[in-house]
Amino acid sequence: MVWNGCWRVALCFDNDMASASKIITRSLAFSYDKKTLFESIDLELPEHCIAAVTGPSGAGKSTFLTVFNRLWQEFGGGNVSGTVLLRFADGLVDIYREHLPASELRRRVGMVFQKPNPLPMSIHKNVAFPLRLAGHRKRGEMDHLVEKALRKAHLFEEVKDRLRADARALSGGQQQRLCIARALMLEPEILLLDEPTSSLDARSCGKIEELLDDLKQSCTVLMVSHYQDQVRRVADLVFEMTDQTLIRSA
Amino acid sequence: MSREDLLQKTILLCATVGSGTLVVGIFLLMLHLGWPLLISGQFFSLLLQEWRPADNLYGIYPMLLGSTVISLLALLIGLPISLGTAFATTVVAPPWLRSASLALIRYMAGIPTVVYGFVAVFFLVPFMREQITGGSGLNILSAALVLAILIAPTMVIFFVNGLSGVAKTYSLAVDALGGTPVQKLLYLLLPQAWPALTAGTVMGLGRAMGDTLISLMVAGNSIAVPGAVTDSARTLTAHIALVIAADFAGMEFMSIFSCGIVLYLFTVLFVSVIRLTSKTRND
Amino acid sequence: MIRFAERFVVFFSLACTALLFFCIAVVTVYVLWRGLDAFSISLIFGGVDPLDALLGRRPVFDGLFPAIVGTLLLVVSAIVVAAPVGIATGIYLADYASPRWRVTLSALFDVLAGLPSIVIGLAGFTITIYLHRLFPGRIGPCLLISALSLGFLVLPYVIRSTQLALESLPATLRLTAPALGARHWQNIYRVLLPASTSGILGGIILAIGRAAEDTAVILLTGVVASAGLPRSLLEQYEALPFFIYYISSQYTTTQELEMGFAAAFLLLVLCGSLFLLAYGLERLLARRFVFR
Structure with a gap:
């Protein structure tokens, strides 16, 4: 990749102190319509951990997540200041200073939303969709990759007989695991989860929590949740968003 | 990007x-x-002059008056009918009738103008001639009646969208207080939906003024300044069609562009009014 | 007093609805009755064998056939022009334009939607005169000019329905593909457009209906009462709405009048069903977003 070569040199003084960190922010702030949503956030997250952000609703937790895949840019409006560094397998990247296309970034930083959002197509096509976007066309290989992603999301056994059925026919919990499988399709190193269980019943919620523990093996997970007990169960690091900033909770 | x-x-x-x-x-x-x-400097005097090519007078005043009178009269007849139909379709009528009426309105919007004109020529005009006005039956009143029907679906669709666009929570509040559907309509929906009502009315007026076929077929196309609604008249739109059919060059031809300019400016005016009224709602 | 006013509103609304639907019933029944009465194969093909006429082996002189073909050609070529341009413009307005441009351009297309069709016909006619001066003897009022003018007339229908369909998509659907790494155009092409198909199709159907029924534009740009089948886009042609208009003022025999009714019947059925179809699509669309 061309876009990280020069920055690795410029940032080498950072490398020692943050050698194990996957996600680093320096005085990160976000404002919308001249109104500050949050500011002076300094964060360092190690690899293979689950970090959870809690806080009152409307505090800007969801927007905070979208800072890491630049999805807020799709809303039109808003302004980020400060530095966001992500460490990918091939080096540390400043996602706001380098000319990194948003689509490229979002292929490496997956995201799952509060409400399951399967696209109006079959289960198979939904999971294969990100690869198609990235330009892959080989069919035989695709089936294998789809199965792998569905297995990672603990969904394959439930849907293996109806991969060609409309994804919207699945139950809410299955839909959400489908969305996780879809996000895992491109093997992201970082996964953003925006209250992934808040629209689900207790049983589906439990299944997703189980799954989160497995995900830690391959990704660094940054999630938003407002269930204190869930956070205590699954998260390694807990932060709280209050007074327009992020504080480490005990 | x-x-x-x-x-x-x-x-x-x-x-x-x-x-x-x-x-x-x-x-x-x-x-x-x-x-x-x-x-x-003749443009503005054209707006006030009569059309007498033999005397070198190419004013469009009779057509301007004809267009205005016919479309206003059509609005005068069509507006109450459309309002009533919109009321019935949103609240007054029983539910099964509402959806049937919505579908009928859409069908109505699809009836070709020329078919309205055709039926008017063979149905309304003889009736007008023999029973009401006498003369040829081709007059302002006939044209306005047909246009009133023609513009009704446009207005009804706007009104219905406006009335049913009022927030459900308000509507539930009135229901919970024990208001009848009509009370809800009169005290909640109407005051809330007035921008849509204005927009629909202006739309209707615009369609009436922009129509060519009905006035061409039913209004009689006389170039004299009309004095009563039972007189024959010519509209700006019909004038363009008739003069083009006769002549390609000279003052006559040039003057139809003044008709075009006037019609264009009217459209801009109508669109501005609609845009301004619907903007106040958003604020 | 208030009770009386409320009761009056109920009575008034129902009376208005009844009156309006009575008028529609009169128009519809009258045209259907007279039209069906007059309708026959020979009225369309004027004594020529239908197969010969359809294959263009023998010209039809006194039948509706040339007018039907003319209208079909006109509508198809107008939509071929308007649909791609309109959809492209709709996409641009919904997904690319800055807010200020969006407002300005929408206002401009509102003006276009409100312009009397005769004004567009006049513009088409004027351009024809210019073209005629540039290429003497080759370009006059013709099918091509009419189709271009009609395409322009129905353009706002396509633009608005495309824009509206795209803008009313739920925000979650809009964000799904970008979060998976889709580029802007990939999102539009693979997700947003397929999800708006029925809305866009509804607009195109309305545009077809409008193009089929309009008389004022073609009146100034090349339609004539008798031309036979056009052999190229640069020839004059016949069309159903103009034929109806022409018969209403110029008919001489009862047979001609009968043909007028048959033409009115055909056009009414065509346009009426197109508008109902568009309405059905719109309902389908609304339901899909409400109950999901």
């Missing part, structure tokens, strides 16, 4: 700029052709 999307963006931009330019271009074209009249 990435560089890879540049081609698609350029194509879309070209289509947009092209169609936008054409809209402005039409006005400039007519302005260009009517320019000799404008700079000789």
